[in-house]
Amino acid sequence: MENTTPLGLESKMTDFNFDIYNPKTDTTEQKNIESYRDKRLVLLFYPADFTFVCPTELKDLNKGYADLQASNAEVLVISTDTVFSHKRRVETEHLLEGFTIPMASDRKGEISKALGIRNIQSGNSERGTFIISPDGTIKSIEIVTEPIGRSSDELIRKVRALEFVRANPGQACPASRNQGDKTLTPSIKIAGNIADQLK
Secondary structure, three states: OOOOOOOOOOOEOOOOEEEEEEOOOOEEEEEEHHHHOOOEEEEEEOOOOOOOHHHHHHHHHHHHHHHHHHOOEEEEEEEOOOHHHHHHHHHHOHHHOOOOOOEEEOOOOHHHHHOOOEOOOOOOEOEEEEEEOOOOEEEEEEEEOOOOOOOHHHHHHHHHHHHHHHHOOOOEOOOOOOOOOOOEOOOHHHOOOHHHHOO
16 A cells, blocks of 8 residues: 555545446446545445455445445445456346446545555555444544455445434444444543443
8 A cells, every 4th residue: 555644533534536337327427526525425435346355245235225325325345357348247247237326436545645545566456344424524444455355235334324323413333233232431430331231
């Protein structure tokens, strides 16, 4: 990865321009980060189209896409491939039959570099997932090594938790908390007594 100071947690996301391939409509268009203002934006970077773990991640993510949208989130999957490569990948990979998530092209690697996940040896992006709040603030960062695929269920859980704490200031979500589970109201009074708060 490059020796730069990347955008980090609680940073404002830079308003990059990029091209996307929309597999649902089989069209391309130009977008920017600001296009998604007022929604929670998930940027899911992957190394390259014609690889091995990547299509399994995209298939898994597509399965949870409707749940993410229902939580006021939009998703972009991103690599340094062109939109033409994105189109061809969807057309040829059977795992991606019915894939509908917009696919962004970070062809120059500018977004990957700004987020600190551009691999300078390969020119590809690392496996990074960034969740950006409706006001453009980075609220979650996950980066995993290339051979390891990510889980859409965990992504959905994080997005729902972020939506919950935004709607309920002063509340906190404990580990593995799913919708409907108990939350915490942090204060000095419950310090050292968390177990009783979760009964």
